[in-house]
Amino acid sequence: MQPQASVAADDTTPVDGGTVIRRLEGDVKTLNPLLIDTKYDHYVTSYLFTPLLQLDANLLPTTAGSLTDKYEISADGKEYTFHLNPKATFSDGTPVRASDVVFTMTKIVDPKSEAAQFAGMFELLDPAKTRADDAHNTVVIAFKDVLAPQLTFFALVHPIPQHVYSQGDFKTAFTSTAVSSGPFKLVRRIPGKEILLERRADFWGVKPHFQNVLFKVITDDNTAWQAVKRGDIDETIITSDTWMTESRRPEMQKILDFRRFYTLNYNFIGWNEHDPILADKRVRRALASCVDLQSIITNLYHGTARAMNGPFTPDQWAFNPEVPVIQYDPAETKRVLNSLGWTDTDGDGILDKNKKPFTLDMIVVGGNAPSGAFAQLFQSELKNVGVDLKISTLDGGAFFERFMSGNFQTCFLSWDLDPDPDPRALFHSSQVPPNGQNTIFYKNPAADALIDQGRRELNHAKRVAIYRQLHALLADDQPYTWTIQVSLKWAISKRIHNVKESKGWGLYLWYPGELDWWIPAAQQKK
Numbered sequence: 001m002q003p004q005a006s007v008a009a010d011d012t013t014p015v016d017g018g019t020v021i022r023r024l025e026g027d028v029k030t031l032n033p034l035l036i037d038t039k040y041d042h043y044v045t046s047y048l049f050t051p052l053l054q055l056d057a058n059l060l061p062t063t064a065g066s067l068t069d070k071y072e073i074s075a076d077g078k079e080y081t082f083h084l085n086p087k088a089t090f091s092d093g094t095p096v097r098a099s100d101v102v103f104t105m106t107k108i109v110d111p112k113s114e115a116a117q118f119a120g121m122f123e124l125l126d127p128a129k130t131r132a133d134d135a136h137n138t139v140v141i142a143f144k145d146v147l148a149p150q151l152t153f154f155a156l157v158h159p160i161p162q163h164v165y166s167q168g169d170f171k172t173a174f175t176s177t178a179v180s181s182g183p184f185k186l187v188r189r190i191p192g193k194e195i196l197l198e199r200r201a202d203f204w205g206v207k208p209h210f211q212n213v214l215f216k217v218i219t220d221d222n223t224a225w226q227a228v229k230r231g232d233i234d235e236t237i238i239t240s241d242t243w244m245t246e247s248r249r250p251e252m253q254k255i256l257d258f259r260r261f262y263t264l265n266y267n268f269i270g271w272n273e274h275d276p277i278l279a280d281k282r283v284r285r286a287l288a289s290c291v292d293l294q295s296i297i298t299n300l301y302h303g304t305a306r307a308m309n310g311p312f313t314p315d316q317w318a319f320n321p322e323v324p325v326i327q328y329d330p331a332e333t334k335r336v337l338n339s340l341g342w343t344d345t346d347g348d349g350i351l352d353k354n355k356k357p358f359t360l361d362m363i364v365v366g367g368n369a370p371s372g373a374f375a376q377l378f379q380s381e382l383k384n385v386g387v388d389l390k391i392s393t394l395d396g397g398a399f400f401e402r403f404m405s406g407n408f409q410t411c412f413l414s415w416d417l418d419p420d421p422d423p424r425a426l427f428h429s430s431q432v433p434p435n436g437q438n439t440i441f442y443k444n445p446a447a448d449a450l451i452d453q454g455r456r457e458l459n460h461a462k463r464v465a466i467y468r469q470l471h472a473l474l475a476d477d478q479p480y481t482w483t484i485q486v487s488l489k490w491a492i493s494k495r496i497h498n499v500k501e502s503k504g505w506g507l508y509l510w511y512p513g514e515l516d517w518w519i520p521a522a523q524q525k526k
Helices: 002-010 039-048 098-109 116-122 150-156 221-230 240-246 281-288 293-299 330-339 369-385 396-405 445-456 460-477
Strands: 019-024 068-073 079-084 131-133 138-142 184-190 194-199 212-217 235-237 256-261 265-271 305-307 359-365 388-394 410-416 480-482 484-486 488-493
Touching: 019 039, 019 221, 019 235, 039 184, 039 194, 039 212, 079 098, 079 150, 098 116, 098 131, 098 138, 116 150, 221 235, 221 240, 221 488, 240 488, 265 281, 281 330, 281 460, 281 480, 293 305, 293 369, 293 484, 330 369, 359 369, 359 396, 369 388, 369 410, 388 396, 396 410, 445 460
Parallel strands: 019 212, 359 388, 359 410
Antiparallel strands: 068 079, 079 138, 131 138, 184 194, 194 212, 235 488, 256 488, 265 410, 265 480, 265 484, 305 484
16 A cells, blocks of 8 residues: 555656657658748747747747746837847757847748748848847847737747858758757657657756657557557547547546647648639539538547638637538539539539549548548549549648648648637738748738738727638638538546646647646656
8 A cells, every 4th residue: 555655645746757758640841940830840849949938828928938038019019129038048058149039030031941831920020120139138029010919929939049040051951950949959850750859957947847758750540549558658639439439438547638629720621723623712612512511520520520611710709600601512512513514524423624524633641530531521422413532642741742832732631720810821812832821822802901901900809800801701712611620639648747738729839838747756767
């Protein structure tokens, strides 16, 4: 009985040491924090780099755990002054300087950098008025105009050391190396397999309790589930099937903590409007009527998802509850396509027009069971109305390379959204590759105008009205066919303590979040 009593006591007091073993569903593309564009990149760089500001559990900007001791915003809203922590250093021992922040901002807005995820957030930067005072660790970041979500965007800025990142090819030299300001440093990266991080002995801020983070690249959900059951990894997102069959089993509940929650994300079909067939919104809307959302929610997700009607989730203040979900109606799909000249003239079961069959190629990420199942269901529904959908299953790296360059007809994937609902990077006509993430080449002057208004409007009530109007417009245009918002289901080893959730982002990428975990001494692994 005595050993049990000592373990129980040990379980209540945080201790240092041990290795957290995390899953990566796909390999990272880069460790350069200015070039990251997937959540897997974010997961790793959040340990390595410290941002100008952090986001708290409510996804509000905070100086806690950041590079900034305090900040001020000018009366006209165009200048942000950050007073950096004088103790902050990079992993090579050099101090974090205000000039490093200016260098970072310059790189973000330099088109040669191709910092697609961040460039649109800082396109109003005024380089001439942005200045550094290294003597007082103060940096003034100036803008040409006011931007409503600007303060929140600083939580995504991870300053890099100019003396390192100004050398070599910025786009390729730092995919597997990092000189960083965060609590961990890079030990090794084996592409496609693993990434090992080690806690910095010289870290200048609040040190995490655990000594190492080991990321293992496991693309297949079932493989990951077996690994977390064996204790080979400490956490994994799990499928709805696994949630239904395993989360209530007492033997599983003894070793794993099961969590389910909605975050800022949605699944969607992207229609590339460079394709002449898909450039017509009537075609996109017709195809959307072949998505049987209720069947997908019931059969693929066992009721643990909800239907989406546009670019904002039901938990966001920008969400327009008046916008209807496109209803499943294959007969309407066929009627519209027939009216547009798509008929089966040769009796082969496939619609054609000007002697060209109606065929589409959809790219999906391999190893993700729901994505594959969704694509196959959609393929079957389209076949019934005479549309031939071919599915191309790609590994994560190949998928995102094609997706980010706009090299596809259709795709199916999910977005993890930023805390502020500004959708400019995805839908503004200026944000097509390589400038941003409008990889479906959507262009609508009315949408551009609403997006621009929403970004500049500081009155919250007026901003709500603008985004609700934008929600309705995008839902009508269907550059994406929004399908569902899936609640995330996680299995977490019970040896990991103090795992908490934020409102909207779940387990990760807020402060202190994953940096506040700890492992009892008896359960630590080397």
